[in-house]
Amino acid sequence: MSYVAPSDFVKKMIDAGESKVKMNTPDTLIRSYMAGAILAIAAAFAVTITVQTGNPLVGAMLFPVGFCLLYLMGFDLLTGVFTLAPLAWLDRRPGVTINGILRNWGLVFVGNFAGALTVALFMAIIFTFGFSEAPNAVGQQIGHIGEGRTLGYAEHGAAGMLTLFVRGVMCNWMVSTGVVAAMMSTSTTGKVLGMWMPIMVFFYMGFEHSVVNMFLFPSGILLGGEFSFMDYMIWNEIPTVIGNLVGGLIFVGLALYSTHHKRPEEQGNVAAVPAE
Incomplete structure (x- = not known):
C-alpha cells in the first residue's frame, strides 16, 4: 500500500526539517528562488482563469498545480x-x-521573494505589452487585489490587522497540511x-499566503495599483508571515509531533501500556 502511517510520516517531517536547516546557502537560495517563481506563475494562472471564467472556484481548483510541481521538484x-x-x-x-x-x-x-518578484516583473511586461499600454483585464484585477488586501485591511485598523493575521494562520494551517499530506503516500499520484x-x-477561501503575496502585491504596484510598498509590507506581508509561522508550526507541526512522535526514551513507556 502507498499510505504511510502518521508515526512514520512525522519522522519524515523531522528528517526533512533537519536537511533543510543543514542545507548549504547556494542550494537553499536556488531551491527557494524556484519555489517562489513557480508559485507566482501558478497564482498568475489562477487569477487569469478567474477573470476569464468569472468563477473563482475554477481558479482555486487549478492553482495547486504550481504547489505540486515545486514540491515534487524538491523546492x-x-x-x-x-x-x-x-x-x-x-x-x-x-x-x-x-x-x-x-x-x-x-x-x-x-529566495522566495526574488523568484516571485522576477515573475511579477515578467507578468507585468506581458500584461502591458512591455509597459507600452494600460494593463489588460488580468493585470487590472491583480492591481485591485493589492488595494483590497492592504488598504482594505488598513481601513479597519486593529480589527483589520487581526483579520489579516488570522487569515495568515488559517492559510498555513492548510498549506502545511498539504506539505505533510505529500508525505502520507509513496506514490506520485497519492502525493499530488x-x-x-x-x-x-x-x-x-482567500487566506493570506506570504509567498503568493510576494507576487501579487509587487505585481499590483507595477500594474498601477493605488497602494505603496510600505502599505504592502505593513498591512500584508509582515503580519502574514507571522500568521503563517503560527498556523503551520502550532496547528500542523507541533500538533502532529506531540501526538505521533515518540523519542527513543519514551518507547519503553508506550510499550508498557496495555492495549485496550
Whole structure:
C-alpha cells in the first residue's frame, strides 16, 4: 500500500526539517528562488482563469498545480520550512540550532521573494505589452487585489490587522497540511492528491499566503495599483508571515509531533501500556 502511517510520516517531517536547516546557502537560495517563481506563475494562472471564467472556484481548483510541481521538484517555500525546521530542533538532532533555523528561514524568504518578484516583473511586461499600454483585464484585477488586501485591511485598523493575521494562520494551517499530506503516500499520484485538497481550500477561501503575496502585491504596484510598498509590507506581508509561522508550526507541526512522535526514551513507556 502507498499510505504511510502518521508515526512514520512525522519522522519524515523531522528528517526533512533537519536537511533543510543543514542545507548549504547556494542550494537553499536556488531551491527557494524556484519555489517562489513557480508559485507566482501558478497564482498568475489562477487569477487569469478567474477573470476569464468569472468563477473563482475554477481558479482555486487549478492553482495547486504550481504547489505540486515545486514540491515534487524538491523546492522550498517559507511556509513549509516554518513548519518542518523547528521539529528537528525539538527532536534534538545534532547540529540543529535556533540560529540555524533562523538562517534557513531568512534565506528561504529572500529566495522566495526574488523568484516571485522576477515573475511579477515578467507578468507585468506581458500584461502591458512591455509597459507600452494600460494593463489588460488580468493585470487590472491583480492591481485591485493589492488595494483590497492592504488598504482594505488598513481601513479597519486593529480589527483589520487581526483579520489579516488570522487569515495568515488559517492559510498555513492548510498549506502545511498539504506539505505533510505529500508525505502520507509513496506514490506520485497519492502525493499530488493529498496536496491538492488543502491548497485548493486555502486559495478559494482567500487566506493570506506570504509567498503568493510576494507576487501579487509587487505585481499590483507595477500594474498601477493605488497602494505603496510600505502599505504592502505593513498591512500584508509582515503580519502574514507571522500568521503563517503560527498556523503551520502550532496547528500542523507541533500538533502532529506531540501526538505521533515518540523519542527513543519514551518507547519503553508506550510499550508498557496495555492495549485496550
